[in-house]
Amino acid sequence: MSLSCSTEPWHAGLDRGRWISDDGVRLARPPSAVIVEGDRELRALLTLVVATTGVRTHAAVDGIHGLQLFRQVMPTLVVSDVAAASLDGLALCRRIRHEEPWPPTAIILFTARDRDPDIDAVLALGQVTYVAKREGVGAVIAAISRLLPQVRPSLDLD
Numbered sequence: 001m002s003l004s005c006s007t008e009p010w011h012a013g014l015d016r017g018r019w020i021s022d023d024g025v026r027l028a029r030p031p032s033a034v035i036v037e038g039d040r041e042l043r044a045l046l047t048l049v050v051a052t053t054g055v056r057t058h059a060a061v062d063g064i065h066g067l068q069l070f071r072q073v074m075p076t077l078v079v080s081d082v083a084a085a086s087l088d089g090l091a092l093c094r095r096i097r098h099e100e101p102w103p104p105t106a107i108i109l110f111t112a113r114d115r116d117p118d119i120d121a122v123l124a125l126g127q128v129t130y131v132a133k134r135e136g137v138g139a140v141i142a143a144i145s146r147l148l149p150q151v152r153p154s155l156d157l158d
Helices: 040-051 063-073 089-099 117-123 137-147
Strands: 003-005 019-021 032-036 056-060 077-080 106-111 128-132
Touching: 032 040, 032 063, 040 056, 040 077, 040 137, 056 063, 063 077, 063 089, 077 089, 077 137, 089 106, 089 117, 106 117, 106 137, 117 128, 128 137
Parallel strands: 032 056, 032 077, 077 106, 106 128
Antiparallel strands: 003 019
16 A cells, blocks of 8 residues: 645645545545754743644753654644754754655754855755744744644634
8 A cells, every 4th residue: 555645725625745645545644743852941842832723732851852753753843943953953854854754744843043055055955944032932833834734723822
């Protein structure tokens, strides 16, 4: 049995996060996220805020742990600090793109770093979004809504 991904918009219970076998049977793949952030308080806040969108969250303190969680969970979304310890967010993105299944995992780089050629190279890998930490957690929620239209935030951060 081979699998393909539906690209139908969110309506009537269908979303682009559903897997469809060649015989037309839909297999649910509920949205999940791996949050990679070294700062304990910010990691807790991101985990809480992302969970309010209905996405199951898994938190990692560094890039190596984040990659391990990615391999275990195969999430719909990864939110990573570029400056993550042990394996930085840019290297994490490259590793994810190298080993992931189809469809690609959406990635948000949430960072204090300004955009530079290294970040731009990772953004070019596809389905990677840059969010500056100075924009706040609300910008992460907005990015999640763009990347995963099937999720609906239940927390108003404005």
